[in-house]
Amino acid sequence: MSELWNFEHAAMEEGFSLICGVDEAGRGPLAGPVCAAAVILPPDLELEGLNDSKKLSEKRREALYPLICEQALAYGIAFASEQEIDELNILQATFLAMRRAVGQLGQKPDLALVDGNREPDFGDIPVRTIIKGDSRSANIAAASILAKVTRDRFMLEQDAVYPQYGFAVHKGYGTQKHYAALREFGPCPIHRRSFLKKFYGE
Secondary structure, eight states: OOOOOOHHHHHHHTOSSSSEEEEOOOSSSSSSSSEEEEEEEOOOOOOOTTOOOGGGGGGHHHHHHHHHHHSSSSSEEEEEEEEHHHHHHHHHHHHHHHHHHTSSSSSSSEEEESSSSSOOOOOTTTTEEEEGGTOOHHHHHHHHHHHHHHHHOOOOOOHHHHHOHHHHTTTTOOOHHHHHHHHHHOOOTTTTTHHHTTTTTO
């Protein structure tokens, strides 16, 4: 049995049955929203290659995405916009996206496993955080892939709208080419103003 199910098994032994994994993509970029996903997989589902999305190739993530959606008992995917990031701060905006994703599940989990060490508030749903959870929990790994693929697809769409920034390549992260484009063209509507204050000396 895959070690990816160890946390879920421990929770099941405590009496939890409907366990979701929650993760985000896009906390660090200079542009675009943060995306979160929540996934409830059937217990002990084995998906070949299921692991932290950052360790997988884009091709492998894209291949796993429909398999996760087809085989999950439930899943939800949600954004918090760059405006919400600027208004709230990136941590609170991430929690907002996570709450939205959990709210889209269609059924209420009795435990949420969340990647990282910061605990979002999901109301009366208990939360357990797992550091490096996207490579240690099957449900979090699945959520990681859904969030990453969804956000990458969004940034590809934005590349067609704002081709001068190279979003298709760096997905909004602060590469040399991205900073060079910001110097030449200034920010566009999907840039996070709060992330650019230092760059522009504000």
